[in-house]
Amino acid sequence: MAVKALIQVLDGSHKDTKYEVLFNPNSYTIDHGNKYAWHTIPGLSLPLTQFITGETPSLSMELFFDCSAAGADADIRTETTKFANLLSVDSELHAPPTCKFVWGSLQFKGIIEKISQRFTMFSSKGNPIRATLNVTFKAVASVQEQFQGIPRHSPDRTKQKTLRQGDQLWMLAAEEYEDPKHWRAIADANNIDNPRLVTAGRSVVVPRLE
Secondary structure (H helix, E strand, O other): OOOOOEEEEOOOOOOOOEEEOOEOOOOEEEEEEEEEEEEOOOOOOOOEEEEEEEEEEEEEEEEEEEOHHHOOOOOOHHHHHHHHHHHOOEOOOOEOOOEEEEEOOEEEEEEEEEEEEEEEEEOOOOOEEEEEEEEEEEEOOOHHHHHHOOOOOHHHOOEEEEOOOOOOHHHHHHHHHOOHHHHHHHHHHOOOOOHHHOOOOOEEEEOOOO
């Protein structure tokens, strides 16, 4: 027997409640992305790329519901409403609850951003007996969880670097701070009045950014 996918409520007044889907999805999509900024530097043919932040991963799928074998009095909204209600504000949280979609090895923690219900078959009494739900989750994580996954490197401590042929302070700032605009911090730390006159082989201090 195939394992059924389910949505589990993780917090709020309905914590630990599990909603099992009637039919497992045929597929699902997980989207990832990043945001970047581009800085124009005089003398360069292409702008420098600066990483800004990661975009929130999302999980989307189509869930199928059918109760056509249950007779004319059946109404598939009895099932679909359980899922749609996960968009409602919880009385304890003052916000919709955090959920987890579980199916086999997939465990996606997040909030349900959107549910679109489409009813495609009706009984002789006009009740919807077949429906498709398009569900989109957005991942959530605490601040502590996010910072635990970030490698801390150059901006957190003072370093010493030897300039190579062709190196400029803005290039060093881009390498160490991921932002060429911080070249002034390196210049000030090394008493450099004219950053264009630095020479290869010179040792410079790369200060810790406050």
